[in-house]
Amino acid sequence: MGISVxxxxxxxxxxxxxxxGTRQALVVTGHNPHQLHSLPxxxxxxxxxxxxxxALIVMAIWLIAEPHVAELRLVANLPDGxxxxxxxxxxxxxxxxxxxxxxxxxxxxxxxxxxAAGEAYAGTLAASxxxxxxxxxxxxxxxxxxxLRQVRPDMRARNRVEKTASVIMxxxxxxAIMTTVGIIFSLLFETGRFFSKVPITEFLFGTQxxxxxxxxxxxxxxxxxxxxxxxxxxxxxxxxxxxxxxxPIGLFSAIYMSEYAGKRxxxxxxxxxxxxxxxxxxxxxxxxxxxxxPFFRNTGESIGLTVSSESALAAGIVMGIMIIPFVxxxxxxxxxxxxxxxxxxxYALGATKAETVxxxxxxxxxxxxxxxxxxxxxxxVGETMxxxxxxxxxxxxxxxxxxAVTTVTVQIVTLLVGDQEFDSxxxxxxxxxxxxxxFVTLCLNVIALNVVRKYREKYD
Amino acid sequence: xxxxxxxxxDSGTVSTPGTAGARAENPAALxxxxxxxxxxxxxxxxxxxxxxxxxxDLDIRQHEVTSLIGPSGCGKSTYLRCINRMNDVxxxxxxxxxxxxxGEDVYDPKLDVVQLRARVGMVFQKPNPFPKSIYDNIAYxxxxxxxxxxxxxxxxxxxxxxxxxxxxxxxxxRMDTPGTGLxxxxxxxxxxxxxxxxxxxxxxxxxxxxxLDPIATAKIEELIDELRQNFTIVIVTxxxxxxxxxxxxxxxxxLGILVETDETEQIFTNPKDQRTQDYITGRFG
Numbered sequence: 045m046g047i048s049v050x051x052x053x054x055x056x057x058x059x060x061x062x063x064x065g066t067r068q069a070l071v072v073t074g075h076n077p078h079q080l081h082s083l084p085x086x087x088x089x090x091x092x093x094x095x096x097x098x099a100l101i102v103m104a105i106w107l108i109a110e111p112h113v114a115e116l117r118l119v120a121n122l123p124d125g126x127x128x129x130x131x132x133x134x135x136x137x138x139x140x141x142x143x144x145x146x147x148x149x150x151x152x153x154x155x156x157x158x159x160a161a162g163e164a165y166a167g168t169l170a171a172s173x174x175x176x177x178x179x180x181x182x183x184x185x186x187x188x189x190x191x192l193r194q195v196r197p198d199m200r201a202r203n204r205v206e207k208t209a210s211v212i213m214x215x216x217x218x219x220a221i222m223t224t225v226g227i228i229f230s231l232l233f234e235t236g237r238f239f240s241k242v243p244i245t246e247f248l249f250g251t252q253x254x255x256x257x258x259x260x261x262x263x264x265x266x267x268x269x270x271x272x273x274x275x276x277x278x279x280x281x282x283x284x285x286x287x288x289x290x291x292p293i294g295l296f297s298a299i300y301m302s303e304y305a306g307k308r309x310x311x312x313x314x315x316x317x318x319x320x321x322x323x324x325x326x327x328x329x330x331x332x333x334x335x336x337x338p339f340f341r342n343t344g345e346s347i348g349l350t351v352s353s354e355s356a357l358a359a360g361i362v363m364g365i366m367i368i369p370f371v372x373x374x375x376x377x378x379x380x381x382x383x384x385x386x387x388x389x390x391y392a393l394g395a396t397k398a399e400t401v402x403x404x405x406x407x408x409x410x411x412x413x414x415x416x417x418x419x420x421x422x423x424x425v426g427e428t429m430x431x432x433x434x435x436x437x438x439x440x441x442x443x444x445x446x447x448a449v450t451t452v453t454v455q456i457v458t459l460l461v462g463d464q465e466f467d468s469x470x471x472x473x474x475x476x477x478x479x480x481x482x483f484v485t486l487c488l489n490v491i492a493l494n495v496v497r498k499y500r501e502k503y504d
Numbered sequence: 505x506x507x508x509x510x511x512x513x514d515s516g517t518v519s520t521p522g523t524a525g526a527r528a529e530n531p532a533a534l535x536x537x538x539x540x541x542x543x544x545x546x547x548x549x550x551x552x553x554x555x556x557x558x559x560x561d562l563d564i565r566q567h568e569v570t571s572l573i574g575p576s577g578c579g580k581s582t583y584l585r586c587i588n589r590m591n592d593v594x595x596x597x598x599x600x601x602x603x604x605x606x607g608e609d610v611y612d613p614k615l616d617v618v619q620l621r622a623r624v625g626m627v628f629q630k631p632n633p634f635p636k637s638i639y640d641n642i643a644y645x646x647x648x649x650x651x652x653x654x655x656x657x658x659x660x661x662x663x664x665x666x667x668x669x670x671x672x673x674x675x676x677x678r679m680d681t682p683g684t685g686l687x688x689x690x691x692x693x694x695x696x697x698x699x700x701x702x703x704x705x706x707x708x709x710x711x712x713x714x715x716l717d718p719i720a721t722a723k724i725e726e727l728i729d730e731l732r733q734n735f736t737i738v739i740v741t742x743x744x745x746x747x748x749x750x751x752x753x754x755x756x757x758x759l760g761i762l763v764e765t766d767e768t769e770q771i772f773t774n775p776k777d778q779r780t781q782d783y784i785t786g787r788f789g
Binding site for chain 2: 383385386388391392393394403404407408
């Protein structure tokens with residue numbers, strides 16, 4: 045019986061439990077619900093949670109533990125010769141036995157002794173599944189009966205249901221937080237392994253990036269270099285170009301929308317601008333690679349400049365267009381939050397609209413604008429698809445926007461694409477880069493959110 | 505700009521009644537009646553379809569405090585905001601009729617609204633100092649109008665305005681601190697100082713004390729009485745006691761209509777209209 049069938053049965057029983065609880069609450073009061081402490085539906089929910097939750101928890105634990113327990117039993121059944129083998133051989137053999145027993149692909153012929161152990165293993169798994177179903181059914185029926193007997197007029201079902209709901213929410217948020225923490229620890233752990241192969245000073249301060257590992261000692265270009273400075277510089281250059289596009293355009297459109305545009309223009313223009321944020325980045329990517337970059341190269345050639353066909357300029361400008369809405373939308377919001385009374389005060393003194401914007405609105409909204417720009421920067425630093433498609437792969441250390449540069453995100457992608465061994469310095473470098481990127485964007489976000497929050501408090 | 509400044513100095517310092525223009529407009533002025541500064545005829549204001557102000561004829565006399573009273577939504581603030589054209593910035597607001605200041609039509613398309621607002625200052629209901637230093641708050645107006653080009657001139661203007669607003673002694677040691685850090689009453693006097701720093705001829709006050717405690721209110725009222733020497737003041741107020749205390753002339757608005765206008769004493773002791781009588785005796789509003 046598959047897991048999905050089990051889940052369907054559980055769902056059915058839970059609904060039945062709910063209906064039963066609701067009905068029972070009415071029955072015990074002789075169809076006079078006013079005597080109840082809690083509404084009948086709470087009794088139903090209480091009964092349903094008794095049916096569902098214990099069985100669900102047991103099932104989760106069972107499914108996690110089942111393969112490990114079965115494997116332990118398998119190993120115990122194996123002939124004596126097994127424990128003399130090396131660890132890698134043991135793992136390989138167990139894999140083969142499991143695959144044979146469950147109908148997968150096997151690397152070679154198996155010893156009859158192992159064959160027998162494999163059959164026992166498959167039997168164990170099947171038995172375990174049936175035992176689990178039996179236990180769960182027992183739990184659901186038992187839980188339901190316990191709860192059913194508790195249905196009395198003075199039973200505080202509402203309070204208990206509320207308590208259960210809050211526990212479920214705590215569990216949900218804990219899962220989300222623990223996932224984040226898990227990602228951070230995985231990054232930290234793998235980065236630690238990388239730094240045991242490559243010194244941290246070389247990674248942070250080296251100016252050579254050529255992440256390859258020699259297969260043979262006499263191979264051409266066998267010496268890998270893991271200096272990440274060219275990647276940081278490339279990321280910085282492209283981000284800088286992007287901000288040069290996004291900040292003026294975003295800011296001016298925000299000023300226009302919040303101060304000059306009429307209500308109707310604003311109501312239609314703002315969503316249109318925000319659509320820019322909804323365009324998939326891969327679309328921007330091929331736009332940059334197929335339209336903008338060739339245009340810059342041709343224009344450059346016609347005026348005698350050497351422009352790389354994967355120039356930082358093209359990637360930066362397209363990325364800038366992508367993050368315009370981040371700047372404009374947030375800045376527009378903070379400028380709208382500046383009280384009308386300040387505008388009135390300036391107008392009443394005879395200030396023109398431009399003077400009011402420049403001398404009153406912008407200074408008052410500055411912290412919020414800075415916050416929005418920082419958020420846009422962190423978005424630009426972490427942006428991947430546009431630069432993968434439009435920026436180069438060569439790690440040039442240059443400040444010339446017409447040359448090809450590469451970024452941290454591009455290198456992470458190229459390091460991990462294709463068949464790789466996951467313990468070489470080459471692949472582990474991706475984790476170090478990822479951690480650096482994570483750290484930078486986290487800092488930018490924290491600063492930006494703090495700046496924005498500080499501003500918000502000002503007029504409350 | 506030079507020209508504007510000169511006319512401002514004229515009207516700011518002359519305390520005997522009458523500029524030539526105003527006298528010509530008002531030949532019937534009695535000896536004890538001051539000349540008319542602002543003359544409104546058949547003023548109508550519409551917010552979209554709503555007719556907010558209906559056929560208002562009102563004379564505001566120079567170097568007097570004129571108070572506009574009436575229940576909420578009666579159009580008194582709307583009228584006030586017509587004088588310096590603050591209604592221009594409201595979407596869908598339309599003003600008809602004529603408002604003349606010293607014989608010049610305020611709504612003349614050729615008139616520069618920036619210069620009008622330099623001549624007509626305004627103080628709002630809620631103190632609205634800019635989030636800048638006290639000094640910069642006062643210097644803001646003179647700077648945008650190009651008054652006080654040197655540092656010492658500007659210092660003088662700032663000090664003079666704060667002194668006239670009765671705030672100098674309280675803030676002289678902390679001119680660099682933000683104006684938003686002052687107390688409510690101080691902020692409102694800062695806003696008055698900010699308005700008089702550009703040396704206007706008229707100051708409009710839109711319920712300037714409604715957000716203040718009684719002591720701060722008393723200070724502002726005292727200040728209004730002093731400012732009357734040099735400025736023409738129009739004040740919107742909800743407090744009839746305040747109107748009686750500070751103003752020489754009172755106009756009563758009701759449902760967008762100017763019901764009655766007369767000397768303050770007359771309005772409060774011997775109103776001609778029944779609605780005025782009902783309002784000041786507290787029967788509605």
